[in-house]
Amino acid sequence: MLHFSPAKTASILIALLIGLWLAAPNVMPESWRNAMPSWLPHQTLTLGLDLQGGSYFLLEIDQNAVIKDQVTNLRSQARQTLIDNKIRSQAALQGRGVLVTLPNPADTARALELLQPLGNAADGNLFGVGSRSADITSSSPGQISIVLTDAGLRERMQRIVERSIEIVRRRVDATGVTEPLIQRQGDDRIVVQMPGLRDPERFKGLLKQTAKLEFRLVDFSMSAEQALQTRPPIESEILYSQDGRVPYLVQDQVMVAGEDLVDAQATFDQQTREPVVSFRFNTNGARQFGRVTEENVNKPFAIVLDNKVLSAPVIREPITGGSGQISGDFTTQQAQDLALLLRSGALPAPMTVVEERTVGPGLGQAAIHSGEMAALVGSLLVVAFMIASYGLFGIIASVAVALNVGLIFGLLSLLGATLTLPGIAGVVLTVGIAVDSNVLIYERIREEVRAGRTVLMSLDAGFARALATILDSNITTFIAAAVLFFVGTGAVKGFAVTLGIGIITTVFTAFTVTRLLVSWWYRGVKPRSIPI
Incomplete structure (x- = not known):
């Protein structure tokens, strides 16, 4: 031995x-x-x-925003489905659901059948198995209710938390913080610990921003001031500039979404030398962006980030290269942060910092x-x-x-x-x-x-x-x-x-x-x- x-x-x-x-x-x-x-x-x-030393954040996902976003999507899908099948209708938000009103009550049975797929677990697992996301019923002729289910909402919140953890991790990694701890806590909260973080205020701003980028057309059926005095058209809404001073009347329909971005970098405009963010779309986004700009030459195209209008430039000519730039009186740091947010992807729902500690x-x-x-x-x-x-x-x-x-x-x-x-x-x-x-x-x-x-x-x-x-x-x-x-x-x-x-x-x-x-x-x- x-x-x-x-x-x-x-x-x-x-x-x-x-x-x-x-x-x-x-x-x-x-x-x-x-x-x-x-x-x-x-x-x-x-x-x-x-x-x-470093910073500790406890983030909470806004469940009300998740419900609002899902209900808004249901309304758009229901409206488009009925339009495609030549059924006249009006759809209005009602609590956790949508109330569809049909001028012709005789269309109720057919419309109900067409709208039933909207309640399926569209983003369920690999085999499409999951709880129904919405119950679709008709209590009286000419009216159809689309209401979110509790089980479907729970499953959606679970997926949103998982997706949010992935996005937060990308944002943390992009700042160079070593060995961060990012994990789920409860049903709708995320814990983020970042050893050695030197600028917690800047990073807190990065965590709080959803970074949901949208390209929408400006509505010219009336001015923004008229819409404020009366009410905006059914398919449009009033959004404000980043400083909250300038109102814009923009269409609800998102022409091109930020999900199609593949790259974003902070650069300088060659003419004005001001900081801007250059972006590039994937093949699908480039095709859609080119089609929209070709069909809307000489019309303003609103660039919306988290329901704030960054700018609304006029489309001078079709943009078919799949790339462009975003300007908005940025500082160099703001342009770098925005590029970082766009590269890491948009959070599926807004988050709030409910607890913060600095060691x-x-x-x-x-x-x-x-x-x-x-x-x-x-x-x-x-x-x-x-x-x-x-x-x-x-x-x-x-x-x-x-x-x-x-x-x-x-x-x-x-x-x-x-x-x-x-x-x-x-x-x-x-x-x-x-x-x-x-x-x-x-x-x-x-x-x-x-x-x-x-x-x-x-x-x-x-x-x-x-x-x-x-x-x-x-x-x-x-x-x-x-x-x-x-x-x-x-x-x-x-x-x-x-x-x-x-x-x-x-x-x-x-x-x-x-x-x-x-x-x-x-x-x-x-x-x-x-x-x-």
Whole structure:
């Protein structure tokens, strides 16, 4: 059991050297890391929000806006369906649904049949299975009600939350924040943690904007001022400029949607040198954009972002290249932010910041200092106990524990993990677990010595018979860490990752490395007794 071949010894030492080398950049000055060759490991642990400082946001999706958007879409679809089938109708919003009125009551049965598909789970799963999104009924001739269902709304909210998490992640990644935490909380909330964020106000503005870009035609049936004094036409609405001063009467129908954008970049207008946003459509968007501009030459084309009119330029000639630019008295920063929002995609629903916390770097340094002191004091007490209890073997165990901690930080750096306070707690706990394995081995050796066995037989039997117990205890702890990782969130996951990696390195150092050190001691000293 104490015999190690040269190949096995070399493999153990190489594994230790690689692990410690991966951990080394964490304690090196930055100037040293910059001077190192590019092929050597440079990656260091990323500090979490509680250590490095940063911002925490709790976002809530506006369910009322989701309902309004869905009902508006139902009204447009119902109106278009009946128009295509030459059935005259009027459709008005009514609470969580649409009331369709037919001038000719005899069309009720046919219209009801035509409108039934609107209640299907159109955006359900792969097989089209899902709850009906709306109930479509007729309480009296000439009237049809289209009302959203609770089950359909719940499913839609779930999809909207999942989609919103994806969009928020794109926006966070575009700002360069490292190791953000973005996860769902409840039915309609999202938690966003961003370590090291320097400008929380700017980022809060990015998170709050839906970035829903639309291209609509301006309605010339009356002026915006007349519409304000009376009421706008049924298929139009009044929107205002970004500063809220200039009203525009625009058609409800979206001619081209921002979903067809494939790129957006902040640039400068070649003539005015003002910041603008250049955009480019995909094939479908380019085709639609070209058709609309060709059919509406010399008419204003409103560019609408989140129900605010950025500008309403007049179409001078058909734009068939699939690209264009958005102007609106932007600053350079505003143009860059708008381009970022358009590239990452529009949120499916507006979100509001219901909770915000900022952790300063000073608090993070205090947490690091407290964590370091806890780890140092705990480790020193463990080392003192081991040396007092087992003498030379206690020193060997302490060396193995120190190597174990180095391997933990090396693997965490290799994986690009984020170190948090719970992660530091996991390291401290791992130190205790590692020492526990050595205690099992040493106590087993003592029993063999008391039974009258020789030095070599006692050492060999101690390691061999303790192995099964070490594996059992560490496997059960690893299972608990795995459950914490897959079930827990946030800080619990950080603790589970550190603990899980620590258990793997513990089995290696507490048994294999300790056994190698004891083997070297035995071959070098040839002892007649065991100092334990």
